[in-house]
Amino acid sequence: MTVGVFTTAKAGDRLEQISVKRDGTRLTRVIELLSAPSLSSPAAYRIVRNDAHPHRVGKTASIRRADLERKYRAA
Numbered sequence: 001m002t003v004g005v006f007t008t009a010k011a012g013d014r015l016e017q018i019s020v021k022r023d024g025t026r027l028t029r030v031i032e033l034l035s036a037p038s039l040s041s042p043a044a045y046r047i048v049r050n051d052a053h054p055h056r057v058g059k060t061a062s063i064r065r066a067d068l069e070r071k072y073r074a075a
Contacts, residue, residue: 008036009033009036009037009043009068010033010036011033011034011035011036012032012033013032013033013074014030014031014032014033014048014074014075015030015031015032015033015068015072015073015074015075016028016029016030016031016072016073016074016075017029017031017071017072017073019052026051027051027052028049028050028051029047029049029050029051029052030047030048030049030050030075031045031046031047031048031063031072032045032046032048033045034046034060037063037064037065037068038065039065042062042063042064042065043062043063043065043068044060044061044062045060045061045062045063046058046059046060047059047060047061
């Protein structure tokens with residue numbers, strides 16, 4: 001999966017989000033999808049890695065498909 005061109009995401013896929021701080025440090029967040037997103041229901045995910053907030057690793061949440069497409073790319 002690439003940013004901007006969203007292919008079908010499946011449960012088990014790992015996606016990453018990278019942000020760069022002002023000092024050039026790269027912070028990475030990796031999530032694993034627990035369910036596939038659809039247009040009408042969000043995807044559930046588990047946080048695998050989160051450099052900005054390490055205490056969030058292992059937590060679960062959900063994300064809308066539009067946000068998933070916009071913010072994440074294949075890990």
